[in-house]
Amino acid sequence: MPGSPRVPGNSVDSLVLHATDNRVCRITLNRPEALNAITPDQRERIIHLLAEASADPAVRAVVLTGTGRGFCAGADLRGGSAAGERVPGDVARTIRLGAQRLIAAVLDCEKPVIAAVNGTAAGLGAHLALACDLVLAAESARFIEVFVRRGLVPDGGGAYLLPRLIGPQRAKELMFFGDALSAAEAERLGLVNRVLPDGELDRTARAWAERLATGPTRALALTKQLVNASLDSDRAAAFAAEAAAQEINMTTKDAREGVASFVERREPRFRGR
Numbered sequence: 001m002p003g004s005p006r007v008p009g010n011s012v013d014s015l016v017l018h019a020t021d022n023r024v025c026r027i028t029l030n031r032p033e034a035l036n037a038i039t040p041d042q043r044e045r046i047i048h049l050l051a052e053a054s055a056d057p058a059v060r061a062v063v064l065t066g067t068g069r070g071f072c073a074g075a076d077l078r079g080g081s082a083a084g085e086r087v088p089g090d091v092a093r094t095i096r097l098g099a100q101r102l103i104a105a106v107l108d109c110e111k112p113v114i115a116a117v118n119g120t121a122a123g124l125g126a127h128l129a130l131a132c133d134l135v136l137a138a139e140s141a142r143f144i145e146v147f148v149r150r151g152l153v154p155d156g157g158g159a160y161l162l163p164r165l166i167g168p169q170r171a172k173e174l175m176f177f178g179d180a181l182s183a184a185e186a187e188r189l190g191l192v193n194r195v196l197p198d199g200e201l202d203r204t205a206r207a208w209a210e211r212l213a214t215g216p217t218r219a220l221a222l223t224k225q226l227v228n229a230s231l232d233s234d235r236a237a238a239f240a241a242e243a244a245a246q247e248i249n250m251t252t253k254d255a256r257e258g259v260a261s262f263v264e265r266r267e268p269r270f271r272g273r
Contacts, residue, residue: 016045017067023060023213023272024206025053025111032068035120037076038128043098047105054110060213060272062109063205064132065116072125074146075099075156099124099156106131107228110221112212116205117141117183118198124156130191131161133224136205137183138198143191148178164231166190216254217272 017028027049029036038046046064053059066072075098106113106128115132122144129135129143145162147154154162154175162171166189174181186192196204212220222245230238249255253273261268 012041012045015039016042016049018049020059022210023058024209025049025056025059025062026209027062027064029066029072032066032070034076035070035073035122036066036068036125037070037073038102038124039076040098043075043102047102050105050109050113054108057217057272059111060215060217061209062111062113063116063209064106064113064128065202065205066118069119069140070125071115071117071119071121071141072128073120074123074125095155099127103127103131103157103161110224111217112209112220112224114205114209114212116201117143117192118201120144122146127154127156127158127161130165131157134208135192136201136208137186137192137195138201139183139195140198141183141186141195143181143183143186145174145178148176214270216252216258216268216270218252219249219254222249 015030017026017030019026027046029038029042029046031037031039031042050062053062102124112134113132115129115135117129117135117137119138119140120142121129122142123146126143126145145154145158147158153159158175159171162174165171170189181189181191183192183195187195194204226238226242226245229241233241254268254270257270258268
């Protein structure tokens with residue numbers, strides 16, 4: 001991305017690894033020496049890869065993870081603007097076009113996104129994980145709402161995501177104190193689907209993703225949209241959206257296959273169409 005700070009000696013392709021195998025797109029943050037703190041270049045690359053995964057019929061699930069001891073330590077602030085007089089609106093614009101776009105890219109991805117949290121997920125990194133549809137965490141993982149430690153307001157969608165996941169009181173506790181949350185405690189609160197031994201995280205993430213990749217992809221996309229939208233809808237709007245989604249879904253080949261397999265008493269063979 002022109003004008004974005006770059007990490008010397010590295011291309012963005014080496015800092016965000018990407019591979020698609022067995023219908024699963026795997027996106028890996030690869031700055032282990034910085035606990036995978038995200039630069040603007042990396043952020044744009046992740047947004048682009050998620051948009052590609054949404055549009056590519058050959059991709060039917062996404063795994064987001066990191067290398068080393070960190071999943072993501074948040075935004076890399078070292079490449080920020082030089083000190084000087086700040087023009088009103090600059091900060092809001094930066095957040096809107098930066099961190100919020102990244103979180104929205106995960107929420108809006110039309111394929112299921114699994115976070116495989118291999119280590120520390122702090123600040124924007126925690127929100128990146130929690131925006132995913134399913135969250136797997138290694139036993140060594142930690143989640144930290146680090147903003148208060150820096151005298152900052154949570155951004156990157158944190159005040160939107162956390163209350164919807166665990167309620168306002170728990171969200172305030174995490175955000176007011178900024179204490180590290182263990183993977184086990186995150187699972188207890190409902191932020192994590194499963195906690196796994198570190199050595200089993202990758203295998204389980206692959207197994208979950210490959211299972212999703214054999215599912216009815218369009219039905220999963222519509223289900224994701226319904227669940228995400230329901231948190232901001234009243235009952236009438238949610239019911240109307242549900243009926244409309246099923247109307248759309250019944251035009252897909254996978255829906256027809258699902259009904260036929262039931263009638264014929266066999267396992268369905270979904271093609272993602």
